[in-house]
Each structure stands twice: as C-alpha cells, then as structure tokens.
Amino acid sequence: GQNIDQPTEMTATEGAIVQINCTYQTSGFNGLFWYQQHAGEAPTFLSYNVLDGLEEKGRFSSFLSRSKGYSYLLLKELQMKDSASYLCAVRGPYGGATNKLIFGTGTLLAVQP
Amino acid sequence: DSGVTQTPKHLITATGQRVTLRCSPRSGDLSVYWYQQSLDQGLQFLIQYYNGEERAKGNILERFSAQQFPDLHSELNLSSLELGDSALYFCASSGGTGDGETQYFGPGTRLLVL
Numbered sequence: 001g002q003n004i005d006q007p008t009e010m011t012a013t014e015g016a017i018v019q020i021n022c023t024y025q026t027s028g029f030n031g032l033f034w035y036q037q038h039a040g041e042a043p044t045f046l047s048y049n050v051l052d053g054l055e056e057k058g059r060f061s062s063f064l065s066r067s068k069g070y071s072y073l074l075l076k077e078l079q080m081k082d083s084a085s086y087l088c089a090v091r092g093p094y095g096g097a098t099n100k101l102i103f104g105t106g107t108l109l110a111v112q113p
Numbered sequence: 114d115s116g117v118t119q120t121p122k123h124l125i126t127a128t129g130q131r132v133t134l135r136c137s138p139r140s141g142d143l144s145v146y147w148y149q150q151s152l153d154q155g156l157q158f159l160i161q162y163y164n165g166e167e168r169a170k171g172n173i174l175e176r177f178s179a180q181q182f183p184d185l186h187s188e189l190n191l192s193s194l195e196l197g198d199s200a201l202y203f204c205a206s207s208g209g210t211g212d213g214e215t216q217y218f219g220p221g222t223r224l225l226v227l
Binding site: 103 | 201
C-alpha cells in the first residue's frame with residue numbers, strides 16, 4: 001500500500017527556521033520530492049532526494065533516510081511569502097516504467113510577523 | 114512559469130455534462146501526467162502518457178479518459194459529471210520517465226460542477 005504522512009498545519013515566525021516532516025510507507029521507492037503550493041496555484045518543485053542525506057538549495061534543504069522511511073524539508077530565514085502548502089511526494093519503483101508521484105496531503109505553513 | 118499550459122483556467126458546468134481539459138507540455142517533454150486535487154484530498158494521480166502511449170494509471174474513474182496526441186499535447190475528458198468531480202485538475206510534464214525526472218505543473222483548470 002501507499003501511505004504518506006505529514007503534519008496538517010504548522011506556524012512559524014518570520015526569520016526563523018522550520019522543519020516539515022514526512023514519513024512514508026510505499027510499495028517501492030525511487031525518490032522523494034518536495035513541492036511548494038500557494039493556494040489555488042500550481043505546485044512548484046523545491047527539491048529531490050533519492051539517496052540518504054541532506055540536499056541544500058539556498059534557504060531550503062531536504063533530508064532523506066530510506067531505512068526509516070523519513071524525510072524533512074528545512075526552511076531557513078523564513079519570509080512571509082513562504083506561507084504555503086508543502087507537499088511531500090514519493091516516486092514509485094522505476095521498473096514499472098512510470099514516473100507517477102504519490103503525494104501526501106500537504107502541510108500548510110503560516111509564517112507570522 | 115513552468116512552461117506547461119492548460120486551458121481553460123475555469124470551467125463551470127452542470128451534472129451529467131461532458132468537458133474536455135487541454136494541456137500542452139513543456140517544449141521537448143514527452144511525458145504528461147494528470148492529477149486531481151479536491152478540497153479534502155491531496156493531489157491524486159490519474160494517468161500518465163509517454164510519447165502518445167498510456168504509461169500508468171492511478172485511481173481514474175471509468176467516466177474519465179485521456180489521450181496524448183502526436184504533437185504531445187494531451188486532453189482529459191470527463192463525462193457524466195457529478196458534483197464530486199468539482200476540483201482543480203493539474204497537468205504536469207517531464208522529459209521522460211527516468212530517475213530524478215522532475216514533474217513541472219501547469220496552472221490547473223478549476224472545474225465546478227453545479
């Protein structure tokens with residue numbers, strides 16, 4: 001089966017650091033993506049992890065532990081514009097010749113002044 | 114701007130009707146994916162096409178169908194519409210189906226069934 005869990009909502013303060021966790025149980029794994037989605041808009045790609053460890057990209061970092069079925073997205077120096085939903089998505093096994101993504105329900109982050 | 118275009122942006126129709134949503138992938142991308150996002154659910158994968166061929170199916174209803182044309186644009190057809198079909202429908206594209214292929218999403222079509 002496929003199960004991806006994220007907290008529903010989080011609140012953080014402008015300038016601070018926030019960590020959004022994602023745990024997954026999927027039949028096959030071939031990579032984990034994080035997307036940002038503002039209300040009513042398209043998801044936009046933030047990061048991709050396929051090997052264990054930390055990937056850093058400016059103010060955003062993403063970590064993966066395949067043995068624990070766990071990932072987190074770290075946002076530093078929070079800005080008001082970071083208020084959005086953050087979606088964790090797992091890519092299925094490559095052998096099936098598909099690149100479909102299974103998404104979690106998303107974490108709605110509110111950044112406060 | 115992801116380079117993926119979708120039309121129309123908004124669609125209002127009645128139960129029982131049929132609609133067609135259109136998607137043009139980024140230049141050079143061969144794979145197109147369709148997702149549905151309703152208020153109480155996350156993004157749900159519907160179907161994937163790669164270079165004109167169906168590649169993967171998700172929880173797509175039998176009332177829904179899709180195709181990808183030789184110019185690589187794709188259409189999602191929704192028929193016998195029900196109130197519960199009201200949702201945002203996103204199209205995404207990627208170069209192929211290889212490891213690490215990032216999917217880029219279009220702006221979506223907001224469908225309201227009355």
